Amino acid sequence: MIAEAVQYLVAGIFLNSALLFLIIVAQRLLTASHQRWASRRRTELLPVFARYMSADISIEDMLTEIGTSVDLAEEMILGFLRQLRGSERSKLLALAHRLRLLERSIGRLNVWDWRNRDIAAMQLGIYGLRESVPELAHSLRDKRMEVRFTAARSMGMIGTPEAGSALLSILNRPELMETTRLVEIVQKMGGQAIQPLRQMLEDPDYPLESKLIAIDLVGDLQEYRLLDVLHASLRSPEPEVVIRSLKAISKISSPGSIPDFLRLAEDPAWEIRAQAVKALGTMHVDEGLPILRRALSDPSYWVRRNAAQSLAACGYSGGEILREARLDSDDFARDVANYQLQRSNGSLSRHEAAGLPLAERGAEPTGLPDRSRPEVEG
């Protein structure tokens, strides 16, 4: 009885394996056959596309040639749209319109497989047609982050005013996107992004985290048209807003910001002082030298370190101040000046002659210098 059952079991396993094997073989054969067909069909369609785009045949003739190969035509049209503009693009879009390809992509935004939704969002960006903006805006609430990102990027590519609202919607939920990817979206948007970023930074109702991301974006993009908003942010009661704004302004390198840097270099909060003296170093101007000299004796290690680096970045004048500070009666100033000069490996003069900022050389300090008196934690 048991032996018989085992025999049935073995036979069943064997039959199942054989069936599975046949299915896999059939599937591979079908895929290979489809690929051969697609390759042959593509070769047939290419000259037809060339004639159509050169206005040698009408759109009706083109549609007849495509026949039922709509999937392949869609793939080819999208490929061409990525590479061509001008009159060729207009002809391709007219063809896509007749093949109802936009509707196909919009329909795919709602399918269960997120990869297909993602592809559809990308396709709509390539078509670049405003009709798809409401659907793309809807996809910004997709449950998959990848789809939301692609939809935002496509809206940026289309470049409608609605793209600005899309950006605000993402910025308002910072957990949705990584900052670096937001930069990509905003770059795609170009000028369209300025207004929503301004709105976000000026409106007190937006969450702090969103504002911080928006400030970082302005800095990463070096968007000088938003400098006025960043300057206003330097007066924010939130230290983090001030610090991020200082960083962003440093990246834009605006000489008009120097008075703000000088003021904030004497702020009661050590974090703000540290960032302000660092920002002064990016400007390479003599106006900041007296404050940087004083900052060498700051109670915070980070303020002293940044001040020393900024002085080194200020060329000959800064180097002279550091050399003088080696003989200072203040332990902090002496130590940090010595440290900075050692770090530059005694080549200050040669370096200055080359006109390069010292702060760009050498490695980050590995530890804190000796402290001979209590200091503010940094």
Add this chain to the structure above:
Amino acid sequence: MPYLRTVIFTMDSNPVSNPRILVVLEDDSLFAILSYKLERQGFQVSRASDGIEALERMERQRFDLLLIDILIQKLDGFQVMREIQQREQVQDPGAMVVISAREDEDDILSAFRLGCVDYVTIPFSINVLIARLYNALKHVQRSPVRSG
């Protein structure tokens, strides 16, 4: 059809008939469209799909124009342009026009330093590209001596 008018105008003002062009492009689809339009404008189109093949073709044949994509296999567009300057056996490629999806300032400057006369970024209009090719052709005729 303002673009076409521009192309026709440039053709009329150019004394070279049936210019020989080597198109170095990996993408079959784009090449098919481009070569069709170029041939309609009277160009004699040859193709290489990678850098090595491009150099081999230029060793065998002289061209009036070289249209080269930067992102190609085996040798990229920059390396091909460098080889053109260095290899004795490579014949004068005529005017070099670069097409590229890369818009970095460094890439564009490198291409011009290597002797290209125009740099076209993808996406582009084929009609505008052809107009630029005619302009490039005139540039070479004014200074036929090869640089480098």
